[in-house]
Amino acid sequence: MEHEVRVPITSDADLVLARAQGRALARALGFSQTDATLIATAISEIARNIVVHVGRGEIVMRRIHEPRRYGLVVVASDTGPGIPEIDAALERGHTSAGGLGLGLPGARRLMDEFRVETDAGKGTTVTMTKWRARDELERLRERRRDRA
Amino acid sequence: MSVAILQQGDYLIASIQFDLTDSQVLELRDDLSDRIGRSRVRGLIIDVAALDVIDSFVARSLGSIAITARLRGAETVIVGIEPDVAIAMVQFDLDLEPFQTALDLDEGLTLLDRRIQRDGEDGA
Numbered sequence: 001m002e003h004e005v006r007v008p009i010t011s012d013a014d015l016v017l018a019r020a021q022g023r024a025l026a027r028a029l030g031f032s033q034t035d036a037t038l039i040a041t042a043i044s045e046i047a048r049n050i051v052v053h054v055g056r057g058e059i060v061m062r063r064i065h066e067p068r069r070y071g072l073v074v075v076a077s078d079t080g081p082g083i084p085e086i087d088a089a090l091e092r093g094h095t096s097a098g099g100l101g102l103g104l105p106g107a108r109r110l111m112d113e114f115r116v117e118t119d120a121g122k123g124t125t126v127t128m129t130k131w132r133a134r135d136e137l138e139r140l141r142e143r144r145r146d147r148a
Numbered sequence: 149m150s151v152a153i154l155q156q157g158d159y160l161i162a163s164i165q166f167d168l169t170d171s172q173v174l175e176l177r178d179d180l181s182d183r184i185g186r187s188r189v190r191g192l193i194i195d196v197a198a199l200d201v202i203d204s205f206v207a208r209s210l211g212s213i214a215i216t217a218r219l220r221g222a223e224t225v226i227v228g229i230e231p232d233v234a235i236a237m238v239q240f241d242l243d244l245e246p247f248q249t250a251l252d253l254d255e256g257l258t259l260l261d262r263r264i265q266r267d268g269e270d271g272a
Contacts, residue, residue, distance in 0.1 A: 012170040019200055020167070037232035038239075041201040048170065048205060103204050106240040 004062040007047075009076075010055070015047045018059050025061050026072055031132050039072060039130050042110040045103040046076040046126050054080030054124075064129070068139075071131045074111075079123040086118050151176050153183065158190035159260060160222075161253070167200040173209045181216045189222045191260035195253060197228030207242045214247035223263055225249065227256040 005025050007018040019040040026036035043059065050057035057078030064071040083089050090104050104126075108114040111128040118124040150172055152163045160183060162176065184192065194210065196202065202210075214224035224247045229237070248263075250256040 016167050016169055016200070023200065034232040034235055037201060037230075038236050041203050041233075041236040041239075044201050044203040044205075048203075051170075106204055109239040110236060 004060065007059045007061075009047050009050045009057045009059055009078075012048075012051055015044055015051065018047045019044045022059075022061055022072075022074065025063070026130070029063055029070055029072055029132065030138075031072065031130070035130060035132065038110045039074070042107040042128060043074055043076075045107040045110075046074070046128070049103055049126075050076060050078050050080075053083075054078040057123075069131045069133050071112075071129045073127065073129045075125060075127050077123065077125040082118040082120040082122060083116070083124055084120065086116055090116070151179075153179070155183075155187065155189070158188065158264070159193060159257070160184065160187070160189045160191070161193045161195070163195040164198045166198055168206075170205055173206055177209050177213050177216075180213050184217050184220045184222055189217075189220070190264050192217045192222050192224045193253065193256040193260065194224065194226050195228045195256075196226055196233075197230065199233070202229065202233050202237050204240050204242070207237060207240065211243060211246045218246065223248065223260060225256040225259055227252050 005021045007014060007021055009015070009018060022043040023036045023040040026039045027033075031039065043061075047059055057076060057080070060075045062073055064073050090108065104116070107126075107128065112131050113129040115127045116124065150164065150166050150168055152165060154161050160180070162180060164176075168176065180192065183189070192213075194213070196210070199206065210226060217224045226247050226249045229249060248259060250259045
């Protein structure tokens with residue numbers, strides 16, 4: 001199972017690919033159908049931000065592993081002009097490209113962790129994570145595998 | 149063809165067949181506005197079950213289709229919103245006022261029949 005997926009974002013067709021890949025990876029990591037949809041929706045929003053505001057960028061999705069939980073991390077990066085008023089952009093209703101300003105705040109609410117680093121003239125990186133608790137059975141299986 | 153559109157009596161039924169790109173969503177919006185303008189449509193049903201996600205852009209586009217339809221005297225019913233998609237939509241504080249929703253095509257047709265019949269009685 002591949003645990004890192006990289007999707008270059010250059011057009012709106014790449015949004016379809018990015019959310020399909022995000023859903024597939026989420027399912028492969030054991031996320032529920034609902035969580036996979038939440039992740040795919042958040043990916044769609046941040047990928048669209050890249051297409052609309054910058055034109056090109058990249059989305060990398062990977063698994064992270066902790067003793068009691070799994071996570072899926074999505075990193076969306078671009079080398080565009082940066083987001084000038086990032087605090088406002090994270091508030092509902094703030095918009096710069098004719099939208100309703102629901103994209104970034106919506107994506108933030110769909111995920112468990114959400115961080116934006118933006119640098120004027122250098123670009124923007126959005127890092128967001130969804131966690132999934134590992135159940136007893138999985139932990140038991142891993143302990144057995146580690147011992148073997 | 150990514151969306152099958154057919155007219156049945158006074159109703160227009162648009163069945164989305166695959167996940168759509170943003171530009172295909174906009175094409176659908178323009179196409180439906182155009183058809184509603186040309187034919188005497190009283191109701192519009194959009195089946196969105198094939199959409200992978202309904203994010204803020206898709207929801208906004210569906211809303212503007214519904215508003216356009218209403219200005220032409222037609223009601224819009226969105227059918228086929230999957231439970232997991234609905235849970236995601238809740239996070240966006242969307243304005244769901246412009247359109248009605250129903251579980252599937254059958255219920256969408258029943259809803260339109262009821263609404264349009266009632267409007268007719270009110271006018272009588």
